[in-house]
Amino acid sequence: MVRAAQRVGPPVLLCLFGILCESYASPMNHGGAQHLERKRSIFKREVNCSSNQYLTNGLCCEMCPAGSVVAQHCNATGNKPKCEACIDGFEFMDHSNGLGKCLRCGTCDEVVGLIEEEPCRTTQNVKCKCKDDYVCLDPPCVHCTTVPRKRRKKKKFQLVKNKEFEMIPIRYPDIDLSGHIIDIADRMTISDVKCFVRKSNITPVIMDQILHDHLHDTAEQKVQLLRRWYQSHGMKGAFRTLITSLREAKLCALADEIMKSVEGAENGNTHAPMAVSGEA
Template sequence: MRITYNKLITKRIIAKREINCNWDEYSLGVQCCKRCERGFVKNISCPTDTSKHCVPCENGKEYIDHVNDLAKCLRCTSCDSVFGLEVAENCTQAQNTKCTCSKNHFCNSSVPCRHCDPCTICESGVIEKQCTSTSDTVCGMKETGTPWWAILLAILVPPLTVGIVYCIIQKWFNTRTRPHEFPQPYISDEIAPLEQDVDLSSYVANIVEEMTFDEALKFVRYHKVPQTKIDEIIRDNIDTSERKIHLFQAWLQRHGMNGTYETLIKSLRNLKMRAVADKIERKLQAAVSNSE
């Protein structure tokens, strides 16, 4: 009985050793199965003919980028513009989507980015190095010496002053002989004050209605709302309007009630969104007046 058992063990070991599959194959029990090429997956448990037993991934939606013994393809990655991404190379059957940072965004990570940040705007107006897809803007300091344009102005100002005075006098004489013209409207940078420091939480929907999603995102990032909070709001709210409302509410909670109106208008103007600031200013003035 012991001799029979030992022979059985020996046969199993010999049979196991005899399974020696090629580099493009894999073992399944006592059988060698063919691996599928990039862009294909198997449709039976043990392929023996790749032309029959390997099927292609759905182009543009699925991919496999390596020789494999898988039964399902992988889903293509999407490049979400909300996170500052755009498509660099489209997804194929044998290659996943390649994303890159969109214009005026960067990512300093050495691995494929899942999120890109807006490029810094230099308050000094001096840019030493332009923003790229992998590095932020490098800002410089304003020149302390006398620039060349100041010297040129010093030379040109005296004759220009004489010419301007002449034009003013000439215009004054012309107005004496022709109908009066309406003066051009004066655009002031001053913020029209409200009667009281209004709680903007009651007017959030009215405010964000005048802003695009990108403008609302730019505004809250300008005020250092944590990126984790921004990502949470975007993930939890599918509707764009709801995203804008929750982003603005996150800023209000961070800022507090005092001075929110003035901070809002000044910030929008600093971010080169003057038209949006003017619309919101007029809307809030009207809304507060009607509520009194």
């Protein structure tokens, strides 16, 4: 045995080593490299920041406080970015955020019966109310309705008039979301999507059918649920419904992220911040 081993000279060992090296570098193992790359990609996407942080370039930066936005991102996880104050009376930001641009102040349109109750400040949008002899019959209020003279003295109608409703001084632009559904779904968890479409009057039967049709594919479940909601809702007001619903669910960071992504794509710049238009 020793003699046999001694016969295996350097050329044979080099040959064996070359075969092993070639087998590791062969195309058959490219799948393993792709799998590793996918795992790395998944790891990058699974970076989770705390509720008071936002994700940028793989870092979790502290959010800027209400009344300001990000002027320069942080350079290490957990650090604070450079924040810039909104212009009082022209812009506002009513929550902690990682946005790069303040929201434009809305207006109270007297043509539809609205007047200003509180001015726009850096930390809140303008607040509107109905003019005298106008009421809001369908909250949240985008416009007020005049009170017929014969009904102004009726107690029942006065109660409706005096009841406090949320006035809507701004309107989100009507954007066609059909080309953004996949990106929006990718940013939401399946729980977020289920909660959203359930509150948007998609019936449990339809939801169960979609979930069953894509039983082992959570990503496709999210896409199909959102597509069904969009088909049911229609383009008009859909963007506003999506963003305001996420904010009501205390998912402000997610709402901001989707706003930046959708508006940026519409402007041909995926990094552009969302700009909210005034009342048309």
